[in-house]
Each structure stands twice: as C-alpha cells, then as structure tokens.
Amino acid sequence: MxxxxxxxxxxxxxxxxxxxxxxxxxxxxxxxxxxxxxxxxxxxxxxxxxxxxxxxxxxxxxxxxxxxxxxxAKSITLIRGPDTLITASFEDFLKEQGYSITVLSSAELKTDFLDQTKLLILVSSFQPPADESLAAFLLALKKTRVPVIALADSARIVLRQLELSIGQNNMASSETRIIPSIPGHPVFQGPQQISTSNGEMALYNKVQNGFSILLAAVPAYMRPIAQTFDRANSYPVVLEDNRFLFWGFPGSPDVMSAEGRALFLNLVDYLVRGQKQDVAAVPAQPPPPGIKAPVVAPQPGPVASPSSYPSAPVVYETGQTPPGPVKDFKSCRLFFTSKESRASSAFFGFEASMGLRSDQIRVSKDASTWYNYHQEDGVVYYTPRIKITARNKPIPPQSLLTVEYYSRPSSAGGSARNLEAVQHIPIPGIERGKDLMVDAGELGTYRFTYKSTDYKQVSGKELYGFIVSLFGSDGALLFQQASQQSLVDLATAQPKPAMNQASQR
Known part of the structure; x- marks a missing residue:
C-alpha cells in the first residue's frame, strides 16, 4: 500500500x-x-x-x-566521566536535536573514531587513562580539525596538555550569570533564540561549582563568548582557534536554564557546521557597575609615567627618613659582584630592604566533606629601598643609581633569571660620612595559584632579585651589589639601558 x-x-x-x-x-x-x-x-x-x-x-x-x-554531518562523540547520569542527560538532549551520538569511556579512547565524528565533547570530570592511549589520542587531535568542547575541569586536565590557553589560568567560579562578551557573534544569532534581561542571562537554574578563565587582555586567537556578571575579564565560555571551546560548568542540560540550553546548542551547531570566525575579539570596555576590574599590565612608556612600571622613584633628602611603617620593608642581604666592588666597600656602602604590597591579590576558597580548594590570583608589588652611604669618599653630583629587576616563573624550582626592567635614578652629591635613602620604582608581577583536594596549579612569575649599581658623573662604576648570589654573573661595569617592564604576567 x-x-x-x-x-x-x-x-x-x-x-x-x-x-x-x-x-x-x-x-x-x-x-x-x-x-x-x-x-x-x-x-x-x-x-x-x-x-x-x-x-x-x-x-x-x-x-x-x-x-x-x-x-x-550530525555525528557527535561524548567522552563520559564518572558522572554517568550527566553524560546520559547530554546524550538525550543532543539526540532530541537530531544528532547521532556515540558515547565512549576514557578506556575506549581511540584515534580512528575522529574521522567519523564532527564534534568531540569531554564531559565534566573526564579522567584520561594513565597509559599511552591518551598521548596517541592527543596527537591525533593535533593532526585533525575535529572541534572539541571541554566541560569544566576536563579543560585543565586534558586541553592544557595541548598547550592551549583555555587550559591555563582556570579559576574557581560559582557565578552562572553571564554577560555576552561579543553580542554580534553567530552563537547569539541562532538557530536557537536567546533572550537577555538588561544585557545579562543565567546559564543554570541551580548552583554550579565551575571554572572561568581570567584574561586581562584578549589574544587574537581567542573569542571570549561570555563574561561572568560579578567579575570583569573573567570568562566561563571561551573559544580558542575557532575549534576548542571551554564551557566552565559541569552541570547537565537538566539543570541549565532555557537560555543556557539555547546557547549550548548554538555553540554545538556553530562547531559542527565549521563556521568561519569573522567576528573581531571584544574591545576593551569599562566593567559594568559593581564589578571590580583586575589589575591590567601597563604599556611601556617613560619611567616617570604613573601608568608604566617601574613607577617613578623617590629620592629623599640627605639624612631624611622615609615616611611609613618600617615593618612593611624586609631587609635584604647583598652580595659583592666582583673583587673591585668588595674593595670599593671601604668607600661606599649599600643597605637594602624590600617592600611588598599584595592588596591586589584576590583569594577564594571553599571546603566541604568531599571537596575543597584554595585559590589566589593577582599582582604583587615590590619596592626596593636603597640606603647609599658615602663612607670615606664623597659621591659626586650627577651620579647615577641603576636598579635591575630580575624575575623567575612562580612554578620554577630553580633560579631562572629574566630581566624585567632597568631603572635609572639620578642622585645628588653626597658628602663624606653622609647617607641618602632612595625608593626605587614599584614593580608588579602577576601570580596564580590553585590548590584542591586532588590538583595543584601555579602560574605567573615573581621578583627573584635585583642588582643595584652606583656610577659616577663620568660613567665609571663606583660600587655594585646584588640581592642574590646567582645574579652576580649578570652584573656589568657599564649601565644597562633603561627598560620598562613589558608585562606583569
């Protein structure tokens, strides 16, 4: 019939x-x-x-x-984690939209299925196998163009091994209200309709313990899709290389809001169809009311400019005591850089201390029976304070004090030394037997630390030490010392060119 x-x-x-x-x-x-x-x-x-x-x-x-x-064309592969019900929720949700779904466990990771799928989704709490199959899987991902969505902690567990930015600087976040960062991006245009209230929307109907990515500046290869409502430059949904998507929350579609489900489906559609990325990255904008903007690395400029680092130095009058509590500065041991420097100590002397300011560090933590974490991120500021003494010789007018700042990665166990900045500080003449106090320019370095029950991550950098040198009006080296023994071999008998810090990160 x-x-x-x-x-x-x-x-x-x-x-x-x-x-x-x-x-x-x-x-x-x-x-x-x-x-x-x-x-x-x-x-x-x-x-x-x-x-x-x-x-x-x-x-x-x-x-x-x-x-x-x-x-x-409609095939999606889910890599399930221990939360089987969450995986099942995503499977049913996507099947309802007409997608063909394949579900694999971490032990079933193979490279051949990548040719048979249009999208790979790493469900939250996905744990890779501790064998060579993960390495083979990651290598296959690098050789193909299959897009990937990583939910919550699966990004830092897996994608960080591909050296992707979305696998770095993940910070704990429970704020599911978001502000579209690029309203003109195709994912906000359809096929699912998305409505916002006063420019914001909630991704979930229930509390989520997830992650977001802190970006003080947005690289050209990244598209921050959504920014958290309560914090500027914190993004729980980010697209990298128009292929890898970070979705910062672990919750299934069952607990998503209607807007959250619509945005997720639009992102899936965008990646499956392989749309070209032709929307410019979001321009820098002032944060919405009530959001505290994080410290942003300043651009290079004149040393005296308050927007550059090191900041402008302070040279006190002869015999003048700097204001402020002395307890904020910690004494630094200094090392001679050469035999000539040791001999010059009969005529000249340095005393050094370091001031630290950490009021820009943000701390978030939580503890429960099952899970706990402690996170810190922000900029620490350092101010070297130098006391110059003319012991048995006067220091001529128009002399020059130089301070070389050296940093190392926060995660480095050794003494990696990177020149951050060089500051030139003209000083007046100092009579024999007199001394002069100088606060060198303040310099900041960004750091990020995250510790949880089963994971630890440290990134950023810290000030490792400095070299302080005194040159006479004729350019001859009068005296020189370093705050670390391992910096001695970097000292020179001529002033290094003045150099501003390129980035606090």
Whole structure:
C-alpha cells in the first residue's frame, strides 16, 4: 500500500508482523533527518516529523552514500566521566536535536573514531587513562580539525596538555550569570533564540561549582563568548582557534536554564557546521557597575609615567627618613659582584630592604566533606629601598643609581633569571660620612595559584632579585651589589639601558 506523509509519497508493506517502510521519488534521495544508521536499515524523520524505518535493500548505492555523509554531518562523540547520569542527560538532549551520538569511556579512547565524528565533547570530570592511549589520542587531535568542547575541569586536565590557553589560568567560579562578551557573534544569532534581561542571562537554574578563565587582555586567537556578571575579564565560555571551546560548568542540560540550553546548542551547531570566525575579539570596555576590574599590565612608556612600571622613584633628602611603617620593608642581604666592588666597600656602602604590597591579590576558597580548594590570583608589588652611604669618599653630583629587576616563573624550582626592567635614578652629591635613602620604582608581577583536594596549579612569575649599581658623573662604576648570589654573573661595569617592564604576567 502507499500513502502520503508531508510532501512525500511513501510505500509500506507488512512482513512477519513487522512494519517496514521504503520510498520512491523517481530515483531522488528523500530529504529527511537520519536518526539511526543500522546494519540493515536506516531510521529517518521526514519534514512532517514522522519517523521512517527503511530497509537498506530498497536503497540504491548513491542513496546509502548520501545517508552516510548525512550521518557524519550530525555525528557527535561524548567522552563520559564518572558522572554517568550527566553524560546520559547530554546524550538525550543532543539526540532530541537530531544528532547521532556515540558515547565512549576514557578506556575506549581511540584515534580512528575522529574521522567519523564532527564534534568531540569531554564531559565534566573526564579522567584520561594513565597509559599511552591518551598521548596517541592527543596527537591525533593535533593532526585533525575535529572541534572539541571541554566541560569544566576536563579543560585543565586534558586541553592544557595541548598547550592551549583555555587550559591555563582556570579559576574557581560559582557565578552562572553571564554577560555576552561579543553580542554580534553567530552563537547569539541562532538557530536557537536567546533572550537577555538588561544585557545579562543565567546559564543554570541551580548552583554550579565551575571554572572561568581570567584574561586581562584578549589574544587574537581567542573569542571570549561570555563574561561572568560579578567579575570583569573573567570568562566561563571561551573559544580558542575557532575549534576548542571551554564551557566552565559541569552541570547537565537538566539543570541549565532555557537560555543556557539555547546557547549550548548554538555553540554545538556553530562547531559542527565549521563556521568561519569573522567576528573581531571584544574591545576593551569599562566593567559594568559593581564589578571590580583586575589589575591590567601597563604599556611601556617613560619611567616617570604613573601608568608604566617601574613607577617613578623617590629620592629623599640627605639624612631624611622615609615616611611609613618600617615593618612593611624586609631587609635584604647583598652580595659583592666582583673583587673591585668588595674593595670599593671601604668607600661606599649599600643597605637594602624590600617592600611588598599584595592588596591586589584576590583569594577564594571553599571546603566541604568531599571537596575543597584554595585559590589566589593577582599582582604583587615590590619596592626596593636603597640606603647609599658615602663612607670615606664623597659621591659626586650627577651620579647615577641603576636598579635591575630580575624575575623567575612562580612554578620554577630553580633560579631562572629574566630581566624585567632597568631603572635609572639620578642622585645628588653626597658628602663624606653622609647617607641618602632612595625608593626605587614599584614593580608588579602577576601570580596564580590553585590548590584542591586532588590538583595543584601555579602560574605567573615573581621578583627573584635585583642588582643595584652606583656610577659616577663620568660613567665609571663606583660600587655594585646584588640581592642574590646567582645574579652576580649578570652584573656589568657599564649601565644597562633603561627598560620598562613589558608585562606583569
């Protein structure tokens, strides 16, 4: 018998009490969604929303090839974690949208399935196997163009091994209200409609313990899709290389808001269809009311400019005591840089202390029976204070004091030394037996630390030490010392060119 469904004429027959359907349209392929590609049949859905089960023996070879291509175009692979119900929720949610879903465990990671899928989703709490299969899987990802969505902690566990920025500087975040960072991005234009209230929206209906990425400046290869409502430059949804998506929360579609589900589906559609990224990164904007902007690394400029680092130095009058509590400065041991410097100590002397200011450090922490974390991020500021003494010789007018700042990575166990900045400080003459106090310019370095029950991450840098040198009005080196023994070999008998800090990170 034959009957009409939608705009297509279909034929059907009964066979052993089972009902099979097939179609005929003058040799043309039926336009329908492929729901399942079985070994001997295909399951389609036509434009009228009717589900059609068609035996492959009634399809021509070109039709079967077409269906396979359609199957791949809607194929998504989920890598499940220990939260099986969350994985099942994502599976059902995406199947409802017409996607063909394959679910694998971490032990089933293979490289061959990458050619059969259009999108890979790493569900939250995904734990990679502790063997060579993970390395093979990551290498295969690097060689293909398959897009990836990483939920919550799966980004820092897996994607950081691909040296992606979205796998770094992840900070704990429970704020699920977001502000669209790039309202003109295609993911906010459809196919699902997204509505906002006063420019904001909530991704979830329930509390989430997730992550966001702190970006003081947005690189050209990244697109921050959404910013957290309560913190500027903190992004829980970020796209990198138009291929890797960081979704900072672990919750399933069951606890997402309508707007959250719509945004997630639009992101899936965007990655599956492989749209070109032609929307510029979000320009720098002032934070919304109530959001405290984090410290941003200043641009290079004149030393005296308050927007550059080191900041302007302070040279006190001879014999003058600097204001402020002395307890804020800690004494520094100084080392001679050469035999000549040691000999010059009979005539000149330095005493040094270091002031630290950490009021820009943000701390968040939580503790429970099952999980706890402690996170710190921000900028620490250092101010070297130098006391110059003319012991048995006067220091001539128009002399020059130079301070070389050296940093090292916060995560380095050794003594990596990187020149951060060089400051030139003209000083007046000092009579024999007198001394002069100088506060060198303040310099800041960014650091990030995260410690949880089963994970620890440290990034950023810290001030390692400094070299202080005194040059006479004729440019000759009078005296020189370093705050670390390992900096001695970096000292020179000529002033290094003045140099501003390029970045606090």
């Amino acid at each position: 034959s009957f009409l469904l939608g705009s297509y004429v279909l034929a059907a027959r009964a066979d052993d009490d089972s009902f099979r359907t097939w179609y005929s349209r003058d040799g043309q392929t039926l336009e329908a969604k492929l729901m399942e590609d079985g070994s001997s049949f295909v399951l389609l859905e036509n434009k009228a929303g009717k589900t059609l089960r068609i035996g492959k023996q009634f399809l021509s070879d070109p039709d079967i090839q077409y269906l396979k291509e359609q199957s791949k």
